[in-house]
Amino acid sequence: MIDPVIQVTNLKKRYGSTIAVADVSLEVHRGEIFGLIGPNGAGKTTTMECVEGLRKWDHGSVSVLGLDPRRDARALQERIGVQHQEAHLQKRIKVWEAIDLWSSLYASVVDTEALLAQLGLTEKRNAWFMTLSGGQKQRLFVALALIHDPEVVFLDELTTGLDPQARRAIWDLINGIRDRGKTVFLTTHLMEEAERLCDRVAIIEHGSLIEMGTPAELVRRHCPQLGVVFSSEGDGVRDRLERISGIDDVTRDGETYTLRGTGDDFVTDVIHAVASEGIHVTGFRTELPNLEDVFLKLTGHHIRD
Amino acid sequence: MLTGFWKLTWVEIKVFMREPMGVIGSLALPVLAFIFVSRGLGDSEATNVADAMPFNVAIMAALFIAIGAALSLIAIITIYREGGILKRLRATPLSPLTILGAHVFVKLIFTVVGLGLLVLAGRQFFPGAVDVNLWSFTAALLLGTLSILSVGFVISSMVPTARFAQPLGSVLLYPMVALSGLFFPLEVLPTGWRVFANMLPTTHAVALMQGIWDGAGWGAHWEHVLGLVAVFAVCRAVSTKVFRWE
Numbered sequence: 001m002i003d004p005v006i007q008v009t010n011l012k013k014r015y016g017s018t019i020a021v022a023d024v025s026l027e028v029h030r031g032e033i034f035g036l037i038g039p040n041g042a043g044k045t046t047t048m049e050c051v052e053g054l055r056k057w058d059h060g061s062v063s064v065l066g067l068d069p070r071r072d073a074r075a076l077q078e079r080i081g082v083q084h085q086e087a088h089l090q091k092r093i094k095v096w097e098a099i100d101l102w103s104s105l106y107a108s109v110v111d112t113e114a115l116l117a118q119l120g121l122t123e124k125r126n127a128w129f130m131t132l133s134g135g136q137k138q139r140l141f142v143a144l145a146l147i148h149d150p151e152v153v154f155l156d157e158l159t160t161g162l163d164p165q166a167r168r169a170i171w172d173l174i175n176g177i178r179d180r181g182k183t184v185f186l187t188t189h190l191m192e193e194a195e196r197l198c199d200r201v202a203i204i205e206h207g208s209l210i211e212m213g214t215p216a217e218l219v220r221r222h223c224p225q226l227g228v229v230f231s232s233e234g235d236g237v238r239d240r241l242e243r244i245s246g247i248d249d250v251t252r253d254g255e256t257y258t259l260r261g262t263g264d265d266f267v268t269d270v271i272h273a274v275a276s277e278g279i280h281v282t283g284f285r286t287e288l289p290n291l292e293d294v295f296l297k298l299t300g301h302h303i304r305d
Numbered sequence: 306m307l308t309g310f311w312k313l314t315w316v317e318i319k320v321f322m323r324e325p326m327g328v329i330g331s332l333a334l335p336v337l338a339f340i341f342v343s344r345g346l347g348d349s350e351a352t353n354v355a356d357a358m359p360f361n362v363a364i365m366a367a368l369f370i371a372i373g374a375a376l377s378l379i380a381i382i383t384i385y386r387e388g389g390i391l392k393r394l395r396a397t398p399l400s401p402l403t404i405l406g407a408h409v410f411v412k413l414i415f416t417v418v419g420l421g422l423l424v425l426a427g428r429q430f431f432p433g434a435v436d437v438n439l440w441s442f443t444a445a446l447l448l449g450t451l452s453i454l455s456v457g458f459v460i461s462s463m464v465p466t467a468r469f470a471q472p473l474g475s476v477l478l479y480p481m482v483a484l485s486g487l488f489f490p491l492e493v494l495p496t497g498w499r500v501f502a503n504m505l506p507t508t509h510a511v512a513l514m515q516g517i518w519d520g521a522g523w524g525a526h527w528e529h530v531l532g533l534v535a536v537f538a539v540c541r542a543v544s545t546k547v548f549r550w551e
Binding site: 052054078084085086087088089090093097100104106 | 308309312313316317319320323324385388389390392393395396397398399
């Protein structure tokens with residue numbers, strides 16, 4: 001059964017003459033990782049902060065765990081955990097002091113030593129915040145977001161600025177949060193992150209949602225064409241390839257052939273055909289569309305432009 | 306409402322103590338200024354050093370401690386705001402009043418510490434010079450500091466960046482000392498300037514501290530108490546309206 005933990009309906013928010021959120025409606029279900037993806041300035045953070053109760057919106061309605069974030073902000077803080085984009089703590093606060101301070105603020109907290117250990121921060125418990133690496137800082141913010149065992153966790157651009165290794169570690173962490181039954185609402189402008197992590201994503205641009213669904217659904221819907229690229233030195237390869245069903249297009253560049261087609265069986269069909277035609281292949285790879293391509297298709301530009 | 310207040314206060318005290326420049330600027334400098342100015346101006350033969358000065362150096366130092374506290378508060382609030390620390394704290398069950406109140410409280414604590422150092426320096430360098438009701442004087446300094454801190458709060462509310470807020474704080478607060486009546490009586494000023502001087506917290510803080518230094522009771526200086534409370538009330542009201550968390 002679908003159980004909406006977050007429900008946003010026709011959210012609108014402007015700062016002076018700038019429209020930050022033009023019209024956003026979405027639902028986040030219990031136990032899923034939901035990603036709001038879009039370029040910087042698209043309205044991701046504003047939307048998220050309205051949902052967290054940190055920002056007042058102009059129009060629409062927001063409900064989180066059945067509470068109104070504007071009216072019940074205090075009650076909500078006990079049940080949600082947040083991490084902000086580019087956040088800092090006091091430069092010279094020690095890791096354990098931050099954990100200790102945050103622990104004192106909530107009615108019930110998890111075993112903080114175990115939390116630090118799980119996040120690989122045990123050795124850093126006496127370190128000043130300013131001496132932590134980017135990844136360690138983010139892990140500390142994740143710890144602070146999880147300290148009261150919240151039902152919903154908000155993560156705003158959690159891995160921005162991290163190296164790939166630190167990023168992977170954080171992804172594992174977020175998967176772990178979801179596996180423990182929590183709901184995760186995150187924003188990112190990294191398509192790989194959205195694809196690897198999110199059960200469902202919503203694409204936001206200029207303050208409006210333009211698409212929503214599972215990453216696989218979106219790819220299938222907007223970029224159904226798959227590609228197979230292989231190399232072959234034989235003659236007459238092209239003629240033999242064109243007999244494959246479902247093929248839209250074959251291009252040749254020297255000994256490299258690129259086949260484009262649609263359908264779930266396309267890659268299998270190509271493999272079968274290549275094998276049955278006895279084509280001698282020296283290299284073979286697939287070119288599968290991803291969210292990046294979906295974004296480009298929908299908006300006409302790359303997400304980082 | 307007090308959830309986290311003491312913990313946050315204690316954390317902020319520790320964090321402040323770890324910042325060498327902050328401690329030197331707001332504690333050591335006023336005390337050193339007190340010692341140097343006293344030695345430079347004072348007549349070492351006089352039995353009561355304070356009386357031998359052209360102005361009350363102890364009150365000047367106390368005032369600098371109060372202003373140092375306000376400048377430090379401006380720095381902390383603006384840096385915390387820029388770093389998203391205020392916003393992060395606000396996304397917890399901490400009430401806004403607790404977050405800001407803890408910072409003010411920390412500044413008041415360090416003001417008392419600064420005054421303590423001043424008294425110790427006085428005992429050390431000018432034995433027998435100080436014969437003042439210290440409790441009363443401390444209370445007067447704290448009231449004055451609170452009032453000056455509230456001005457600092459308005460400054461940090463209105464100026465978006467730490468880079469501008471800190472120098473602006475110095476430019477606004479230090480000249481107030483000149484008009485405070487510490488160095489010359491306000492009667493010599495033209496009426497307009499005198500009225501202006503009476504709107505400044507420093508003026509009332511100096512008058513109140515001077516009165517208590519001279520042995521008068523609080524009742525004799527109720528108008529200055531009122532002045533400090535009025536500045537605090539106005540600044541608090543303004544801050545509530547314009548304070549920005551990010």
